[in-house]
Amino acid sequence: MHFNFTPEQQQFSDALRRWIEKDYTFEHRNKIIQSEQGVSDQAWATLTELGMTALPVPEEQGGFNGSAVDMMVVMHEIGRGLVIEPYFATALGAQFLKLAGGQESLLEQVAGGELKLACALGEKQSRYELFDIATTAKANGGSYVLNGSKTVVLHGAQANQLIVSARSSGGQRDTSGISLFVVPADATGVSRREYRTLDGHRAADITLENVELPASALLGKEGAGWDVLDAAADYGATLLCAEAVGAMEALNEATLEYLKTRQQFGVPIGKFQALQHRMAEMFMQLEQARSMATLAAVKVSSADAEERRRTVSAAKARIGQALKFVGQQAVQLHGGMGVTNEVQAAHHFKRLTMIELTLGDTDYHLARFAAQPGFRKAA
Known part of the structure; x- marks a missing residue:
């Protein structure tokens, strides 16, 4: 069986590879890694200009409605070029927004490169079992209050918004009772401890202490986020x-x-x-x-x-x-x-x-x- 990319997919691949070879060289990447921010605003602007941030977003929100195969083309080039920008974290966050629904405004911001996302899912005791959640979300009238800690959040310190999993009911390892929230990274009660990972990327441990969120921050239905x-x-x-x-x-x-x-x-x-x-x-x-x-x-x-x-x-x-x-x-x-x-x-x-x-x-x-x-x- 032959698997050939479409002309549009090949154009995305070629454009990204040309930019990496010309402007995102190994030496330039090393300078970004050693910088205080750990990522490059200029590189992010170029990814936006090339349409990469719009690729996974639905057309109704200004994107290209790219499939997983379309994204495979982009991620392949990112792997070749060792790109350390928060593209993967944002694309994964956008998938949460798409699957949950009702987040058109945020998706528009993702498509335009204005919004960077990070997914705060793992905890120190959970290993790879993402349903093992000790972080709590308590209903408080018309809002929710989050408490807990998330570990190794890829590009957590560079994100404007965090996708956070929390337990609103049930036992710590139940798949039921899990709720998902969009949390502003600068919300009161959110603290982030950033560090560099083995591969030069940036990650952060995030603490949520009495973080109060409006009901609109809930992704999907309460307790049905698994x-x-x-x-x-x-x-x-x-x-x-x-x-x-x-x-x-x-x-x-x-x-x-x-x-x-x-x-x-x-x-x-x-x-x-x-x-x-x-x-x-x-x-x-x-x-x-x-x-x-x-x-x-x-x-x-x-x-x-x-x-x-x-x-x-x-x-x-x-x-x-x-x-x-x-x-x-x-x-x-x-x-x-x-x-x-x-x-x-x-x-x-x-x-x-x-x-x-x-x-x-x-x-x-x-x-x-x-x-x-x-x-x-x-x-």
Whole structure:
């Protein structure tokens, strides 16, 4: 089966790659990482100008109504170029707004690049189980009061609005009783502790202390947020799969180029058959990952929740295995230089490591895949 991008998808890909190669070079990216803000307003303005912020937004709110396959094209280039801007966090937040409905104004701001979002979902005890929520949301007349803490919120300090999961009823690990809220990042009672992650991105731990919100801040229905949360998390995992494929592709290219130029015993080390075999295996791992990322992008919008969960977890698990192999082999083939910050391959390896740990690692998704109905035959 042949999978070809449409002319519009190819245009998005080409435009983004040209900008990265010309203006978002490895050296420029390193300067952004070392800056106080950790992201670039100029780069964000360019992403907006190229239509990237409008891509996932419905046409009615000024967007292009891009599908997960359209977003796969963009995330692939972001992975290749090691873009550290808060694009993934905002796209994931926009998915929450779309699934919940009734947030047209915010989506318009996302499309115009005026609004950056972050998703405050994980807590210190929850690991990858996003239904394990200790943060509380208490109804108080016509408003809600939130209390709790969220950890490792990607680009939480750069966001204008936070998508927060909280428990309005039920036990701590119940899927029922979960509510979702849009919380202004500068709301009274919100504090953010920012730090740099392994891959150069920025994250924050967020504390909510008696944060009072109007009823309009509620996404969807009170206590019925799990289906939206589960579906949006799968969408986010699908975007990460596409980013990982782009990063692996660039890492393979850099490793191959290094084998062609690094000499030992008077010949390029790429002439050695043992290293050729390792590069061939890296290529096979990449192509299998690419196929699974494509399948996840096609199936993530399926009306059948079981099929969506099964496919996304299969993709995230398989790509987790592939990125570990490709990353480790690339580092070894580069030798000691493969772990230095001066070499771009090291940064790709670090980003791949973080992708594997975000929204469920390989072991988590293998277990989730096996837990889906129909995996085990009845005795």
